[in-house]
Amino acid sequence: MRQALPLALAALLLSGCASHKPEDFNGTWINQDAIKAAVKSGSLRQALNEHGPVFEWKLDVAHQQASFSNGFEAADGQLSANEKQWLASFQDGQTEQLALDGDELKTTAQSGTEQTFVRVKQPGNAPLGGSFEKALYQAYLGGEWKIIDGQGKGTAVRFSDTGNVSGLPGPDRFALCLAGDCATMGGSNDSLWLERKQRGAPFIIKRDGDTLEIFQAVNRAKPDEMPVLAAGARQWVLEKD
Known part of the structure; x- marks a missing residue:
């Protein structure tokens, strides 16, 4: 019951702001833009620098959990909703605004950096960051x-x-x-x-x-x-x- 109230409140707050249901945020999301840029340019370092710093998100609305990987470190935070969007908050004070645009996840960091992610259809039991790495290996090598x-x-x-x-x-x-x-x-x-x-x-x-x-x-x-x-x-x- 402790989780039911926040989820119900989140759904109510967002009902007038977006056509997406809260559970639409669930899943593993990867930075496909970085992968495409690496394949197109051939320069992996340049592509990751230009389209980073985050390469994968894992979101779990039911447990209010949000995690991301930058290819080296991982961070676990809390997922919540305010009047207009979802918010991922982390212990170091960092926050990320999350929103859905069609089938894509849009994120905005406190610095204003915006990134786009696509959902992984079958992530399996891959650890955080593993789905991005797998997709990159397939596309690049x-x-x-x-x-x-x-x-x-x-x-x-x-x-x-x-x-x-x-x-x-x-x-x-x-x-x-x-x-x-x-x-x-x-x-x-x-x-x-x-x-x-x-x-x-x-x-x-x-x-x-x-x-x-x-x-x-x-x-x-x-x-x-x-x-x-x-x-x-x-x-x-x-x-x-």
Whole structure:
């Protein structure tokens, strides 16, 4: 009963302001604009910077819960309604206004930054941020690639949306750098983590249309400084079939 009253009140407050029902906000929402921009431009870092900082929302009206991920950190907050829109409030005082525009979720931060999200049809049991990552992997690295230069030349390579990679000599797992320390160390470069049996290393990547170059990551910082990764020797050139 404690939850029924706030929900009823929220529905009443919003009934004259929008055609959507409160439960229409439920679900996992991902930043499709960032994914489209990454595929179109080839520059993952630029796309994420321009269309961030939030890449995924999870909303649960019944439990008044709102969570978001920026690709590195996650935040859990409380979902409530005022006279004109829903509001997600967090412990650090941060708030986000939430509204539905057709089938899209529109968010507005305190800074005025606006973002658009689309609902994931079947999120399954993916952790917060996992649905965006899966969609990004499918769009940015999905399909079949072929090694046209480097060890294993002629071999077909596949990057799965679950982080597995087959065909590259050595590694069997990968992860794209989305945010956090790896993004800071890479600067404007896009980077990829490759590993096998939990042992791996970062690589710098450059994508141009259907061509993907993978370079060794060279640290140009001093021993007592935070690493600064730059492209070293080129390891592979992949071409999408």
